[in-house]
Amino acid sequence: MTxxxxxxxxxxxxxxxxxxxxxxxxxxxxxxIALAIALVTGVLLGLLxxxxxxxxxTAITAASVAITVPSLALLALLSPVLGLGWxxxxxxxxxxxxxxxxxxxxxxxxxxxxxxxxxxxxMGMSPRRILLTTQLPLAWPLxxxxxxxxxxxxxxxxxxxxxxxxxxxxxxxxKGLSSLGSKNALNYALAGxxxxxxxxxxxxxAFVLISRYTTSRGLRA
Amino acid sequence: MSIVTETEVSLxxxxxxxxxxxxxxxxGRLARIAAAPVVVGFVLLATYLWIASMQLDSIEKRTLNADxxxxxxxxxxxxxxxxxxLVAILAIPAGIAxxxxxxxxxxxxxxxxANIGQATPAxxxxxxxxxxxxxxxxxxxxxxxAYSFLPVLRNTLIGLxxxxxxxxxxxxxxGMTYSQVLRRIELPLASPxxxxxxxxxxxxxxxxxxxxxxxxxxxxxxxxxxxxxxxxFPVLFVGAILVAAIAVLIDWIAGLxxxxxxxxxx
Numbered sequence: 001m002t003x004x005x006x007x008x009x010x011x012x013x014x015x016x017x018x019x020x021x022x023x024x025x026x027x028x029x030x031x032x033i034a035l036a037i038a039l040v041t042g043v044l045l046g047l048l049x050x051x052x053x054x055x056x057x058t059a060i061t062a063a064s065v066a067i068t069v070p071s072l073a074l075l076a077l078l079s080p081v082l083g084l085g086w087x088x089x090x091x092x093x094x095x096x097x098x099x100x101x102x103x104x105x106x107x108x109x110x111x112x113x114x115x116x117x118x119x120x121x122x123m124g125m126s127p128r129r130i131l132l133t134t135q136l137p138l139a140w141p142l143x144x145x146x147x148x149x150x151x152x153x154x155x156x157x158x159x160x161x162x163x164x165x166x167x168x169x170x171x172x173x174x175k176g177l178s179s180l181g182s183k184n185a186l187n188y189a190l191a192g193x194x195x196x197x198x199x200x201x202x203x204x205x206a207f208v209l210i211s212r213y214t215t216s217r218g219l220r221a
Numbered sequence: 222m223s224i225v226t227e228t229e230v231s232l233x234x235x236x237x238x239x240x241x242x243x244x245x246x247x248x249g250r251l252a253r254i255a256a257a258p259v260v261v262g263f264v265l266l267a268t269y270l271w272i273a274s275m276q277l278d279s280i281e282k283r284t285l286n287a288d289x290x291x292x293x294x295x296x297x298x299x300x301x302x303x304x305x306x307l308v309a310i311l312a313i314p315a316g317i318a319x320x321x322x323x324x325x326x327x328x329x330x331x332x333x334x335a336n337i338g339q340a341t342p343a344x345x346x347x348x349x350x351x352x353x354x355x356x357x358x359x360x361x362x363x364x365x366x367a368y369s370f371l372p373v374l375r376n377t378l379i380g381l382x383x384x385x386x387x388x389x390x391x392x393x394x395x396g397m398t399y400s401q402v403l404r405r406i407e408l409p410l411a412s413p414x415x416x417x418x419x420x421x422x423x424x425x426x427x428x429x430x431x432x433x434x435x436x437x438x439x440x441x442x443x444x445x446x447x448x449x450x451x452x453x454f455p456v457l458f459v460g461a462i463l464v465a466a467i468a469v470l471i472d473w474i475a476g477l478x479x480x481x482x483x484x485x486x487x
Contacts, residue, residue, distance in 0.1 A: 197342075
């Protein structure tokens with residue numbers, strides 16, 4: 001049982017803020033890399049399956065079953081193959097990011113209004129061109145939403161990944177646990193947890209900006 | 222198009238937003254319903270056969286036996302089910318209360334908290350509670366409830382708020398009191414969203430219950446952590462596969478229940 005001591009926490013922060021910033025940077029970095037991989041893979045998969053009933057159902061069912069797998073279990077399963085550290089962390093993060101991205105890509109591509117599809121066709125565009133120049137830009141805001149959900153999820157998974165020596169603020173959370181009973185235990189765990197919450201809010205803000213600047217001009221109200 | 226943007230809260234639920242394939246729908250649906258348990262069964266069987274064919278050393282024998290596995294599985298399930306039940310009992314009424322309170326501030330605070338809750342890493346909650354309070358089962362239970370409380374509250378609110386104002390007015394016009402409208406119109410119409418939230422909470426709980434091993438609350442996480450620490454891959458593997466199987470099956474059962482209790486008009 002440890003209670004919070006403000007002065008103590010301030011000294012802790014003062015002494016370790018550089019360390020905390022490095023860990024926060026790593027945390028963000030690993031999530032961003034994984035998101036980039038998942039975004040490319042997920043959108044490509046979405047483009048491949050969106051208009052074929054069986055592959056689409058298979059991809060989405062598989063991804064939604066996959067996302068229910070507890071992250072500690074997945075990380076543990078990956079570690080004998082990929083070792084400890086960055087490897088299993090990135091693979092696990094990509095794994096969990098795929099569902100929201102694929103699903104939103106498919107929904108976005110499918111739900112382009114009929115009249116827009118028809119006008120594009122009437123202008124003589126080939127199906128592939130319609131897909132890439134009409135449907136994809138229209139689906140983009142939704143794909144970004146999926147990516148944002150994946151980012152939130154990923155920041156949490158990355159925290160657990162510290163157990164298999166993954167990078168980031170999770171290390172502080174586990175340090176808190178392993179120093180249970182000492183006076184800095186609470187400070188470590190708090191710094192890690194609050195750091196991740198702040199990162200999540202920051203990332204959310206970044207997504208607002210990204211979606212503003214990457215959404216096709218016609219869609220911006 | 223806004224369906225997904227608004228309900229992105231619950232990751233597992235809005236599968237339905239994806240349109241069904243047109244032809245052969247029946248078989249497709251059946252295949253999709255049966256897919257999860259069949260795959261799980263197959264994986265479990267394969268794991269069993271693999272382990273059975275192995276020469277186990279004494280450490281492995283101590284964990285890879287029916288008694289030990291059964292004890293860990295029941296700890297895991299008790300933790301998950303107890304936490305989800307508590308969340309249902311606490312968060313749904315709380316959501317209704319927030320919805321009924323006409324104050325804007327309460328709504329904003331509830332949504333703001335729900336958003337921050339979503340951004341909070343589960344390990345952080347579990348470990349912080351263990352540090353400030355104690356380790357063990359009770360702490361894990363409280364952490365799980367705290368962690369899945371907000372998504373359910375949020376889905377309850379979203380579900381109630383999306384009920385068509387015209388329908389509510391019609392019900393009022395028929396002479397129903399406010400609480401009748403709530404019980405007979407709003408709650409049934411909101412039930413799919415509320416249930417989706419509960420389903421998410423269940424799956425969350427299975428996942429977070431795995432982490433409970435860090436604070437000595439038992440469960441299948443024990444096997445994963447022991448397997449990692451003692452370099453016994455079979456132990457780790459069986460623990461991870463079992464917990465994954467439980468998560469998938471619980472999500473599957475929740476999906477069936479969702480389908481089954483959906484009001485007929487929807």
